[in-house]
Amino acid sequence: MTRYRQPGLVLTDHRFQVPLDHARPDGEQIELYAREVVASGRAGAGLPWMVYLQGGPGFGANRFHGKQAWLGRAVKEFRVLLLDQRGTGSSTPVSRQTLPLRGGPAEQAGYLAHFRSDSIVRDCELIRPLLTGGAPWTVLGQSFGGFCAVRYLSAAPEGLAAALITGGLPSLDGHADDVYRAAYPRIARKTAAHYARYPQDVGNARRIAAFLRANRPVLNSGYTLTVEAFQSLGIALGGGDGSHALHYLIEDAFVETTQGPQLSDAFQERVHAALSFAAHPLYALIHEAIYGQGARPTDWSAERMRAEFPAFDAGLALAGDVPLPFTGESVHPWHFEVDPALRPLRETADLLASRTDWPRLYDQDRLAANEVPVAAAVYHDDMYVDTAHALRTARSIRGLRTWVTDEFEHDGLRAGGPRVLDRLLALVRDEV
Known part of the structure; x- marks a missing residue:
């Protein structure tokens, strides 16, 4: 691990080995990179963890300079993990330069089939106990990161203390x-x-x-x-x-x-x-x-x-x-x-x-019985995520509280980060 500082922050680089295919845990391994961020005055404190899942798919986590956007609000009470989801950022890369190492197009397509939200959530559940000692953490999911958060609620809700979603409630069964x-x-x-x-x-x-x-x-x-x-x-x-x-x-x-x-x-x-x-x-x-x-x-x-x-x-x-x-x-x-x-x-x-064997991503029965506190910012005319689809999904997840707003576009977490995060935390804590 490498530890270093920015103004007001202590940062630690983490690298993890995870299976390419979680159904074959002893098979090929790929590397995940994540950056831990904590307020400098609280570096030794036993803070709860928040894992951030970036939008995309295919983008690494934000490279912040100090307490930018929502991060300054988050480090007031959380130890934050900025995760480069598999294939992104400083994790094992995917590109025209690296994919030929897999073989031809068929082998490349088979490899890439393991880079969706189901695999990302399995990655999170592998590294969570290594960092938290087994305690659940809060997930903050932006856009596609929100899709991953809904998958998390479907597949491993025991790993979550709360789920915060911004512009990222997917259709559960739509094509x-x-x-x-x-x-x-x-x-x-x-x-x-x-x-x-x-x-x-x-x-x-x-x-x-x-x-x-x-x-x-x-x-x-x-x-x-x-x-x-x-x-x-x-x-x-x-x-x-x-x-x-x-x-x-x-x-x-x-x-x-x-x-x-x-x-x-x-x-x-x-x-x-x-x-x-x-x-x-x-x-x-x-x-x-x-x-x-x-x-x-x-x-x-x-x-x-x-x-x-x-x-x-x-x-x-x-x-x-x-x-x-x-x-x-x-x-x-x-x-x-x-x-x-x-x-x-x-x-x-x-x-x-042309692939015809995609696993289902969302367990609607499990979501209907959800017990994890969940809050979602829904932008009223979001160009990237259909509002009607998002609200239909919100009604399908037990206990989910929505904040529907026209103050922000899809990038509300960037443009109004502290306010957006404040609102979502207040919702999951029943403070509003």
Whole structure:
């Protein structure tokens, strides 16, 4: 273990060996990394533990500098574990560089089938007694981390003192098609709100899309910027400051050159940073798999559901005078063609999309008999997680208390962390 300090905090690095397949505990092992954080004045105190599960899938835990966001509130009374879920951050990595070590696409897809919430919860239950001495801990789950928390309540509630969920109540029995069929109308609303705020972006976005349609440029990074890829910048609209970020990104896209107007280097760099999956390929690979339950494949659900909403066809905007529609949090087959970080993994992704033996993730009978204190922040028009689905799940978990708010978007835990965490703790303690 390595121990070090930041202002007001003592941090300790932990590394654990866990089975790739928990059904074969003596089989192949992978490494998990986690960072323990405690207030410097309480480093030796016997504090209860809180484990934080990041959203995604495919993102490591936050790399905070000091008591940022919700962490400052948490360390007032908890010893916090920032866990890099398997395949993310400093845990055993997953990427186009490492997956060929597994073998071909079939072996890679079989390997990645062990990176969903069921395996993540088993990981937590392996490392919990090593840290807490066997005492249950509180889980804080953001977005996909909330999906993991609901799985935790289904599979190992004895390990939990409480569950706090922010923007992450999954549909318990819905197929990926249900998720994306509900998502596209929300994305359309967010896009309309963006153009209402920044009407000049109607012309800016259409001009960029027309250039992309005519030229299909390859960015300096090697990323092929298609119209569909440009539309996917709308993923930012699910965050509290996302509309502003999108506006500033596209307002100065072009520069005059000897060949006429071209996409500026600055625009290319910023677009690549927003669109590339190089830093988090696991997100693209298993994004739809997190909804897989039973024999029905996900089968590139977001792509198929998009066809049910012809208003998202960029051709309508380019042929007429309607605003260009942006899209949101979805992964499509074309991502594995335009992004150099994903191109070698297309066949692997196809195999995951066609998989028909996903274990069920949620035990509805056990959730209906739940005894763990649970509170969930539900954002009233969350672009990433359907509010109706979330509230239906909330009603299915015994004792769960909701805080439904329109003060925050999906990133409320980042934007208003201390207040959000305060509210959820008060709910699980019956203080409000």
